[in-house]
Amino acid sequence: MRVCLLGTLAGLCACASTPVQWPSPDGPPKLPPAHEINPIAPPDAARSVAIVGATLIDGRGGPPVRDAVVVVRGDRIVAAGARGSTAVPAGAEVVGGAGLSVLPGLIDAHFHLDGDDGLPGLALRRGVTSLREPGQWIEAYDAARKLGPTPRLFLAGPLLDWPEPAYPESALLVRDAAEARWAVDRLVERGASAIKVYFRLPLGMIEVIAQAAHARGVIATAHLETVDAAAAVRAGLDGIEHITSLGTALVPPREAERYRQSVIADNAARFEGRYQIFSGISLEAPRTAQLLGMLAARGTFVTPTLAVFERRAGNAGATEVQVRGFEAMMKLVGKARRAGVRVVVGSHGAVPGAERGWAYQREMELLVESGLSPMETLVAGTLENARFFHVDDRLGSVEPGKIADLVLVEGDPLADIGAMRRVKRVMLNGRWVDRQKGD
Secondary structure (H helix, E strand, O other), X not given: OOOOXXXXXXXXXXXXXXXXXXXXXXXXXXXXXXXXXXXOOOOOOOOEEEEEEEEEOOOOOOXXXXXXXXEEEOOEEEEEEEHHHOOOOOOOEEEEOOOEEEEEOEEEOOOOOOOOOOHHHHHHHOOEEEEEEOOOOHHHHXXXXXXXXXXEEEEOOOEEEOOXXXXXXXXXXXXXXHHHHHHHHHHHHOOOOEEEEOOOOOHHHHHHHHHHHHHOOOEEEEEOOOOOHHHHHHOOOOEEEOHHHHHHHOOOHXXXXXXXXXXXXXXXXXXXXXHHHHHXXXXXXHHHHHHHHHHHHHOOEEXXXXXXXXXXXXXXXXXXXXXXXXXXXXXXXXXXXXXXXXXXXXXXXOOOOOOOXXXXXXXXXHHHHOOOOXXXXXXXXXXXXXXXXXXXXXXXXXXXXXXXXXXXXXXOOOOOHHXXXXXXXXXXXOEEOOOOOOO
């Protein structure tokens, strides 16, 4: 009989009795498509809309199509291509696209409601047609849904955490492997399309949760502070939230353990500690290349959420360590993308460097500043995020057969990513989204 020690070792021992099912030589598990919890109002199935003359950036990373035509019938895209080879159906509503770019609706991999019930609707009107909340009770979105149209909501339910939780109101505590499996089952049955692991959980529990999530057909993603990122990915994670989650894997073990113990003792230690960690990392160290190579080889998705960590020289209260740490975070994101890591876009909902509703666009701007090209950034926010969500069969690109979630912006975001702030029209499920005063 296996005897487990109290505390953290109890979870680890409980996990050790379960054989590892993944990772396998064939790579990550093949999971079914995910589904949003909110039914989206359908359009008139016989109604057609043709966007004519815009530059088409279809989300797949290929060259843009100038003077394009995109045709929507009902809730589906039925044609997309150059004007000379794409017919406009008789009777279609024709929308002039001169001077505009048409893109897939933006997908936000890391959105937090934080009690701002109007924020999802505002994000929709600014181009975000799908979002994932990775750490909140599903019913917390009830009020937001009653206010009007919202993006497609792919929710994870409360984050899974270990005593003492950092955010008790949005956490579900799991103290052993049985509770972890029960929690995953409960959340999936209530509509969760992902499971989020929070930073106090030990490695063995992460392994159990990832296995349980995959068994129920959903992904497992995590905010890490006290567990080495490479070990957590080997345990089965599909995604990593926040570039700061890589910190302890990028510094010498002694320094990593000092930080780990400080956070275990006090949740708040991470707020300043993460900048201290990053201000001392070496991007050229072998451990950095090894970690990024592993993430790339395994196809792990990384959601940097740079905008929530932004600290610049001249910002009120920003210290030299914070400024230096944030610069290292940005450099690491660029290096990760060049190494082939699957970087995606997550806004965090509200961030210090953006006005309400513009966090997603600020994150895109920071990704470009970090070294991603505008095209890489747009793909990261559309088709690559759709792959992360397991919805790329129907969302994430402008192609015939896909659902008509579209955004029209003024100008060319490939020349200036700031054009993504000049949102002119948004289409959700084949229907135009009404703008509100002040949008």
